[in-house]
Amino acid sequence: MAITANISEKPGSMWSRRPQFLTSSLLIYAALVFWAFVSLFPIYWTITTSFKTAVNVTQGHLIPFVDFMPDWKGWRSLGLSPDTIFAESTVRDEFIRRFFNSIVASAGASFLAVLIGSLAAYGLSRFPYKFLWMKNKDISFFFLSQLILPPVVLAMPFLVLYKHLMLLDTLVGLVLVYTLMVLPIVIWIMRDQFDTIPVELEQAAMVDGCSIWGAFMRIVLPIALPGMVAAFILSVILCWNEYFFAALLTSSNAKTLPVMVASQTGSQGINWWSMAAIATAAIMPLILIGIFLERYIVKGLTAGAVK
Numbered sequence: 001m002a003i004t005a006n007i008s009e010k011p012g013s014m015w016s017r018r019p020q021f022l023t024s025s026l027l028i029y030a031a032l033v034f035w036a037f038v039s040l041f042p043i044y045w046t047i048t049t050s051f052k053t054a055v056n057v058t059q060g061h062l063i064p065f066v067d068f069m070p071d072w073k074g075w076r077s078l079g080l081s082p083d084t085i086f087a088e089s090t091v092r093d094e095f096i097r098r099f100f101n102s103i104v105a106s107a108g109a110s111f112l113a114v115l116i117g118s119l120a121a122y123g124l125s126r127f128p129y130k131f132l133w134m135k136n137k138d139i140s141f142f143f144l145s146q147l148i149l150p151p152v153v154l155a156m157p158f159l160v161l162y163k164h165l166m167l168l169d170t171l172v173g174l175v176l177v178y179t180l181m182v183l184p185i186v187i188w189i190m191r192d193q194f195d196t197i198p199v200e201l202e203q204a205a206m207v208d209g210c211s212i213w214g215a216f217m218r219i220v221l222p223i224a225l226p227g228m229v230a231a232f233i234l235s236v237i238l239c240w241n242e243y244f245f246a247a248l249l250t251s252s253n254a255k256t257l258p259v260m261v262a263s264q265t266g267s268q269g270i271n272w273w274s275m276a277a278i279a280t281a282a283i284m285p286l287i288l289i290g291i292f293l294e295r296y297i298v299k300g301l302t303a304g305a306v307k
Helices: 002-009 016-051 054-058 089-125 136-148 150-165 173-195 201-206 213-239 244-249 259-262 272-294 294-301
Strands: none
Touching: 016 272, 054 272, 089 136, 089 173, 089 213, 089 259, 089 272, 136 173, 150 173, 150 244, 173 213, 173 244, 173 272, 201 213, 213 272, 244 259, 259 272, 272 294
């Protein structure tokens, strides 16, 4: 017993450091809880606002059944409330079209960006290039540097180009511009993915009779598939939330959900309940993606961090 007491009271022992360890852990968890609250509060506010009336919105009531009684006014304005879901509604039809446009534009652009970006990233990872003074690293940085360019700089060129090509207010035009928007990110992610795959695997496959394309399709592609999924998910999220080009290059047929959310303003003010209902319906797919595909998103964000 004496030996035990002496060990527990020895300076620098685990028991003497335990209060400091608990204090630091509590501070870390408190900071994480606070940051989670800051991050999730806008989502909570948006969802609760979709169930408020005008009075509750203006008075800033926050807690349902305590500060206010939930109402289906926001969802009723979209034709998505329980009492209007089976009735005819032009607003609901418009919402469904915008939702479909967002799906087509986001998924189509992401698929095209992953297809083109994977090939470009594989070439930059495996073959030496030189264009003027630029080599592989310079070319990769050039692709990534396109994200620095503000989208407003491209407004006039895209308007003129799309007008001559008759791509204004079309889903094809939106898919093309979204592809250009996310292509640098896909190349960046996929090049790091290919860099982590040993070249010896392809060399062994070519010794066995595979061509370069055969080694890529049979060996490299299956290994890099999780990275491609991560790049696709990140591209879908970025395209889904894009507003500037959707508002600039569309007018009626190809409008997406972000444009519809912004359109809930009029001469008499902002329909906060309708805007909140549309925003809630718009973020639900992203929330589901974040919950069920989180590991792929993290893998894409940390691609190439450990070699």
